[in-house]
Amino acid sequence: SVSQAENSGCRGEWIRSPPPPPQLSVLSGCAIIVRGQPRGGPPPERQINLSNIRAGALARRAAQGQPDSKDTPDEPWAFQAREFLRKKLIGKEVCFTVEYKNMHREYGMVYLGKDTTGENIAESLVSEGLATVRREGFRGNNPEQARLCDLEDQSKASKKGLWSEGGGNPRNFVDSLHQKPINAIIEHVRDGSVVRALLLPDYYLVTVMLSGIKCPTFKREGDGTETPEPFAAEARFFTESRLLQRDVQIILESCPNQIILGTILHPNGNITELLLKEGFARCVDWSMAVYTQGAEKLRAAERSAKERKVRIWKDYVAPTANLDQKDRQFVAKVMQVVNADAMVVKLNSGEYKTIHLSSIRPPRNEGENKDKDKRFRPLYDIPYMFEAREFLRKKLIGKKVNVTVDYIRAATGPGEGTPAFPERTCATVTIGGINIAEALVSKGLATVIRYRQDDDQRSSHYDELLAAEARAIKNGKGLHSKKEVPIHRVADISGETQKAKQFLPFLQRAGRSEAVVEYVFSGSRLKLYMPKETCLITFLLAGIECPRSSRNTPGGVQVAEPFSDEAMLFTKELVLQREVEVEVESMDKAGNFIGWLHIEGVNLSVALVENALSKVHFTAERSAYYKTLVAAEEGCRQRKEKVWANYEEKPVEEVVHLSEEKERVANYKPVYVTEITDTLHFYAQDVETGSQLENLMETMRAEIAAQPPVEGSYSPRRGDYCIAKFADGEWYRARVEKVESPAKVHVFYIDYGNREVVSSTRLAPIPPAFSTRTLPVQATEYTFAFIQVPQDEDARADVVDCVVRDIQNSQCLLNVEYSGATCPHVTIQFGDTKDDVGLGLVKEGLVMVDVRKEKHLQKMVTEYLNSQESAKSARLNIWRYGDFRADDADEFGYSR
Numbered sequence: 001s002v003s004q005a006e007n008s009g010c011r012g013e014w015i016r017s018p019p020p021p022p023q024l025s026v027l028s029g030c031a032i033i034v035r036g037q038p039r040g041g042p043p044p045e046r047q048i049n050l051s052n053i054r055a056g057a058l059a060r061r062a063a064q065g066q067p068d069s070k071d072t073p074d075e076p077w078a079f080q081a082r083e084f085l086r087k088k089l090i091g092k093e094v095c096f097t098v099e100y101k102n103m104h105r106e107y108g109m110v111y112l113g114k115d116t117t118g119e120n121i122a123e124s125l126v127s128e129g130l131a132t133v134r135r136e137g138f139r140g141n142n143p144e145q146a147r148l149c150d151l152e153d154q155s156k157a158s159k160k161g162l163w164s165e166g167g168g169n170p171r172n173f174v175d176s177l178h179q180k181p182i183n184a185i186i187e188h189v190r191d192g193s194v195v196r197a198l199l200l201p202d203y204y205l206v207t208v209m210l211s212g213i214k215c216p217t218f219k220r221e222g223d224g225t226e227t228p229e230p231f232a233a234e235a236r237f238f239t240e241s242r243l244l245q246r247d248v249q250i251i252l253e254s255c256p257n258q259i260i261l262g263t264i265l266h267p268n269g270n271i272t273e274l275l276l277k278e279g280f281a282r283c284v285d286w287s288m289a290v291y292t293q294g295a296e297k298l299r300a301a302e303r304s305a306k307e308r309k310v311r312i313w314k315d316y317v318a319p320t321a322n323l324d325q326k327d328r329q330f331v332a333k334v335m336q337v338v339n340a341d342a343m344v345v346k347l348n349s350g351e352y353k354t355i356h357l358s359s360i361r362p363p364r365n366e367g368e369n370k371d372k373d374k375r376f377r378p379l380y381d382i383p384y385m386f387e388a389r390e391f392l393r394k395k396l397i398g399k400k401v402n403v404t405v406d407y408i409r410a411a412t413g414p415g416e417g418t419p420a421f422p423e424r425t426c427a428t429v430t431i432g433g434i435n436i437a438e439a440l441v442s443k444g445l446a447t448v449i450r451y452r453q454d455d456d457q458r459s460s461h462y463d464e465l466l467a468a469e470a471r472a473i474k475n476g477k478g479l480h481s482k483k484e485v486p487i488h489r490v491a492d493i494s495g496e497t498q499k500a501k502q503f504l505p506f507l508q509r510a511g512r513s514e515a516v517v518e519y520v521f522s523g524s525r526l527k528l529y530m531p532k533e534t535c536l537i538t539f540l541l542a543g544i545e546c547p548r549s550s551r552n553t554p555g556g557v558q559v560a561e562p563f564s565d566e567a568m569l570f571t572k573e574l575v576l577q578r579e580v581e582v583e584v585e586s587m588d589k590a591g592n593f594i595g596w597l598h599i600e601g602v603n604l605s606v607a608l609v610e611n612a613l614s615k616v617h618f619t620a621e622r623s624a625y626y627k628t629l630v631a632a633e634e635g636c637r638q639r640k641e642k643v644w645a646n647y648e649e650k651p652v653e654e655v656v657h658l659s660e661e662k663e664r665v666a667n668y669k670p671v672y673v674t675e676i677t678d679t680l681h682f683y684a685q686d687v688e689t690g691s692q693l694e695n696l697m698e699t700m701r702a703e704i705a706a707q708p709p710v711e712g713s714y715s716p717r718r719g720d721y722c723i724a725k726f727a728d729g730e731w732y733r734a735r736v737e738k739v740e741s742p743a744k745v746h747v748f749y750i751d752y753g754n755r756e757v758v759s760s761t762r763l764a765p766i767p768p769a770f771s772t773r774t775l776p777v778q779a780t781e782y783t784f785a786f787i788q789v790p791q792d793e794d795a796r797a798d799v800v801d802c803v804v805r806d807i808q809n810s811q812c813l814l815n816v817e818y819s820g821a822t823c824p825h826v827t828i829q830f831g832d833t834k835d836d837v838g839l840g841l842v843k844e845g846l847v848m849v850d851v852r853k854e855k856h857l858q859k860m861v862t863e864y865l866n867s868q869e870s871a872k873s874a875r876l877n878i879w880r881y882g883d884f885r886a887d888d889a890d891e892f893g894y895s896r
Contacts, residue, residue: 009284017619024226026085026086027082027095028081028082028083029082030055030080030081030131032089032110034044048096049105050107050108050109050121050122051100051122051131053133053134055074055077055078055125055130055131056074056075056078056081057075057078057094058588060072073258073259078161079205080173081130084125085125088112088124089121089328093113094111095116096108119488119625121465124149126151126416127154127160129155129156133145133148133149135149170232170260171255173255179251181248181249182201183199184198184249185198185245186244186245186246186264187245189243191216192211192239192674193213193214193215193275194207194209195210195243204251205605207892208261208264209259209260210271211253211261211291212272212298213265213276213287213298214282214453215232216228216231230312230541231311238275238280241273242266243264243266244323245267248265249265250265251265251292252304253292262294270293272298276305277301277305277542278310279308279311279312279313281302282312282453282454282481284571286462289466289470299463306318311673316456319406323405323408327405329403329405330403331400331401332347332353333400334401335397336396336572336577337393337397339388339389340385340388341356341360342357342446344352345403354428355429356425356427357426357437357440358714359406359437359449359458359459360440360446360447360450362444363382363383363384363388363445363479364382365378371631372622384479384486387486391443391445392440395431396436397576397577397885401429401786402431403438404428406457407426407456408423408426409425410423425532426457426459435461435464435891438464439468439614441465444472444478444480451615458827460611472580479562481602483581489534490529492535493537494592494788495592497589498591500587500591500592500593504705505756507584507593509807512583512806513584517575517576517578519576520576521538521549523546523549523568523607523608523613524541524546524567524571524614526571527539528573531549535561538591538594539582539593539595540593541596542585542617542619542620543616543617543620543623544614544620545561547561547567548560549565549568560747563642567613574599575604580597580599580604581600583595583596585623591838600810601811601832603628603832605620606625606628606632609636611636611642614629614643615633617641625833628832628833653842658732664856664860666815668813668814669687669814669815670688670831671687671812672685672809673810674752674754675705675753675779675808676803678796680783680784680799681782681796682782683780684753684812685751685752685779685782686780689775689778693751696775697893700731703769704764704767709764713764714763714764715760716763717739718738719735720735720765721733722763723766724747724749724763725762732751733772734748734763735747737755740757744757750777750778751777761815782824782826782828783824783826784828784837784841785825785850785852786852786857786861787819787827787845787847787850787864788848788850790848790878795846795877798877806830807830807837812828812829813828813830814827815829817860818857838864839863842871843871844877845879846877846878847878848868848878849861849864849865
């Protein structure tokens with residue numbers, strides 16, 4: 001005190017020293033407190049509010065004893081304005097003028113220095129965009145107000161401060177730090193996950209909420225007191241004891257709704273993960289997305305606390321606690337996709353189980369069905385439902401998947417406006433390391449379900465689902481697209497006799513048509529979706545008599561025939577929701593089409609007969625598959641299997657067949673046709689070595705995935721063997737045929753026979769373990785024997801299309817007849833019917849016969865020539881104008 005200074009003889013020191021500047025403190029961006037020089041005691045203080053301007057208000061806590069009051073955050077740029085004044089004025093001498101008084105406040109101008117010639121603080125604030133001009137009651141003859149308005153206009157034009165992009169939102173401050181760690185001191189801990197920190201070196205005081213978590217809080221009651229939630233005080237103490245007044249680093253990660261989210265890093269660890277691990281906090285989805293240190297670490301920490309049942313998790317019961325380990329995780333085969341979020345799988349035990357994808361919602365119908373007269377079909381009428389179902393069908397049907405059960409959703413009864421749902425097993429389904437639900441969401445074909453924070457029944461990969469949905473929204477995929485929704489106009493002509501009659505000739509002429517099996521009514525009765533024709537038809541298998549299932553009739557319920565359920569299950573497992581090919585022969589009086597169905601080279605009618613689940617019907621006699629059907633039936637009849645269990649063989653007279661002498665030795669071997677060229681050469685793989693190729697490709701891709709090649713490091717040269725990334729994203733063995741430039745390299749896929757022009761960035765050296773020394777080239781080039789391909793482009797294109805449709809990507813039988821200049825000439829038979837493919841082309845008038853002179857081939861040549869004469873007589877295709885080869889051979893491009 002002064003009196004102590006006097007008594008100690010120091011009074012002269014005080015008199016001789018220069019007078020100190022006025023003392024100041026800054027209340028806000030437009031209000032300061034000043035004190036004059038001390039004269040015999042503490043000087044009086046005065047609050048000066050800057051006139052004609054307004055700066056943002058700083059944050060305030062709710063008033064004690066006022067239940068209606070609430071905490072208010074900083075207004076935009078309020079803190080920056082206060083800091084501007086603090087740095088500008090604290091410890092400096094100022095001069096001020098009072099213009100007017102309002103209640104207990106004085107309004108005026110403040111200048112830096114001893115007189116009004118110094119810097120005008122109000123003008124400085126406005127010019128920096130840290131305050132706005134009060135224009136109400138503006139008097140045009142007031143030069144000070146006019147100057148402030150001019151400065152404000154200039155600040156707006158320069159987009160400073162409040163006028164910058166974002167209008168001074170604290171988010172700009174957070175974004176300007178670019179999520180880099182900054183030094184700070186923790187000044188206050190409000191609860192376990194909210195702190196007040198002083199950011200260095202600029203001494204910004206900010207409130208930070210820890211990203212990704214929430215601790216128990218202190219609830220404010222009506223009388224102003226605070227009531228702690230369970231473990232709130234312990235959580236606050238846990239954070240205080242480790243962080244309060246400590247030097248830390250903070251990563252400011254986001255600022256939604258004026259709330260600054262961040263992560264506090266202490267030399268001893270991450271407080272966010274520690275709070276979770278010790279059971280003082282729970283993960284929160286809305287802020288988990290911005291956490292930069294890995295959301296999976298937070299989930300793992302929370303999972304650890306749940307398993308140990310510590311603190312807030314002391315009463316926790318896991319959603320799958322009642323399931324055995326074998327029921328929580330298992331491998332199963334997908335048999336059917338139900339809508340877009342569920343599937344029927346077959347377990348190793350043979351049991352069928354319906355699995356729902358966790359935490360996602362399939363596309364839903366927005367609004368009511370506008371066409372009341374039209375039957376509502378969810379698969380086709382709900383936008384993106386068909387796309388979602390097709391995505392799952394193509395990815396999963398017939399494939400083995402890994403299933404991890406996340407929770408069991410209990411059955412719910414019907415409520416007002418809501419249907420009843422049975423108990424549902426919800427799981428994460430993966431194939432090849434890909435989370436199917438995440439893939440579906442990332443394509444915008446499903447949305448993520450939002451849960452209450454205390455609802456633990458959710459996907460074990462919930463954060464990945466949210467991130468995938470955010471990407472889909474950002475990229476405008478599927479349901480989030482602003483484009484018009486796809487419309488599927490699918491005509492259902494099942495049972496529509498008149499429409500079926502009109503459609504029948506078209507399907508008969510088409511030969512083999514592509515289809516998808518949508519539903520299986522019985523072993524031989526199916527509903528098909530025809531993608532090219534965009535229609536639904538009912539299809540009956542030709543040539544067989546299948547046991548009938550039970551059905552309702554006017555006379556009552558017709559009992560199912562023996563083995564009808566087995567036949568239906570066999571057909572379901574083989575073809576349900578698979579892509580198939582159908583040959584329509586006729587239709588019945590009810591408008592159902594009758595014909596043959598093929599899947600991957602297997603004739604379904606033949607397969608049912610081979611498995612003793614059907615008998616051959618007499619109508620098969622006129623079909624090309626009759627011999628195959630009879631042979632299959634005979635074997636089952638002899639063994640008395642299933643439908644032949646009660647068969648009694650009738651004695652028959654022995655008939656001796658004289659085998660005619662063969663002129664040619666046929667040694668047909670099974671091959672898989674992989675590629676057909678425009679010149680009607682084709683490439684085929686030997687079926688016997690197919691498993692070796694599959695094993696090599698699987699091992700090679702695993703090695704490449706473990707050690708990916710460096711993009712662009714390989715320089716291709718003509719004749720080199722290498723690996724190339726095909727359009728499906730997989731790597732295959734290839735040979736470089738030509739190098740035009742680094743962006744145009746011609747490659748030949750040695751195991752499949754197809755060619756492609758690729759960039760050198762999609763090529764890499766072939767690993768030595770997978771070279772042609774380990775496994776020779778698998779695709780061998782062949783051409784058809786005994787036929788001459790038309791030189792006319794259109795006619796040749798017809799032949800190639802026909803062959804591609806018949807044998808590409810299918811298993812056939814091949815016999816080498818004679819060698820040629822570039823490759824062997826062969827005859828090739830269909831794998832199921834054993835019919836000669838080349839002979840079929842001759843019969844249809846698509847090609848001519850190449851007459852060979854070899855003696856042992858004359859029988860084959862004669863058969864081909866007879867078929868050619870039949871096609872010529874019927875004027876089929878190239879013979880439609882008669883025999884053109886004599887006079888017009890040169891014009892048409894043919895020769896004898």
